[in-house]
Amino acid sequence: ANDEFKANLLTEEAKANVLEIDLIAAGVGDLEEFQVPSMDMYSAGYAGTPWKNILYVNNETRTVARWPNGEYHASDIVGAWDGSRTLLSVPAEKAALWSRYNDIHAYGFGGFCWAPSFTDDVRADAENSAVSIAASYTIKEGDRKKHFYIWNVPCELDEPGEYFIDAEADKLYYWPKENIGTAKISLGNVSEWFISLSECSHIVLDGLTAENLS
Helix, strand or coil, X not given: CCHHHHCCCCCHHHHHHCEEEECCCCCCCCCCCCCCCCCCCCCCCCCCCCCCCEEEECCEECEECEECCCCCEEECEEECCCCCEEEEECCHHHHXXXXXXCCEEEEECCCCCCCCEEEEEEEEEHHHCEEEEECCCCCCCCCCCEEEEEECCXXXXXXXXXXXXXXXXXXXXXXXXXXXXXXXXXXXXXXXCCCCCCCCCCCCCCCCCCCCCC
C-alpha cells in the first residue's frame, strides 16, 4: 500500500502486508459516488459486511476493517438518548484515533439483543471517550450495556482477511489470508434484485449460476 495509507495502520505487520488495488484499473468502475451504505436489520452479510462493496476472495466473503475483531464491544451509556443521538463508551485511545475519520459505521447496540442494526451516522467523541450514534430508538440512563462494533475505519485494518475501500480514490486495501497470486478476487456491488419473478408459474431456471452479487 502507499505510504500515506500505511501511516494509518497500527502495526508494522499490517504495514508490511496490506496491499493496494486500483479499482479503476481493475475494471470495477468509478466509485466516487458509491459509498458503503447503511443497512437494515437482519443482515445476510458476513461479519457485518454491507450489501454493497463486499469483497469476495475465492468465493468467500472478507471482512471490512473493524474493531474489535470477531466480537462485540460491551459499552456503557455515557449520554442517554437526547432525541437525536446517544453517547456510548469506547477506549479513550480509540475515540482519539477515530476522530480523524468522518465515514465510520457501527453495528449492534439495539434496543433488543436479537434485533441489531447498522448505522452510518457515527462520530468519535474524544472528549468523552465515546462514540456518538444516531439511533431511531430510545436508550436511557440505567439501561444494560450496549454491544456493538465499529467498522469501515482504515486504521483498524489489522488482521488477515480484512479490507477497506477508499471510494473517493477508487482504491481497495486488503490484507490477504491466502496466496494472492492465484486467488480469484471479486467485488460485489449489485444493489437491485438479480432475479425477480411475479405472477408466473411453472418456471425452470436451468444452468444458471450467480456468484458474488452481494
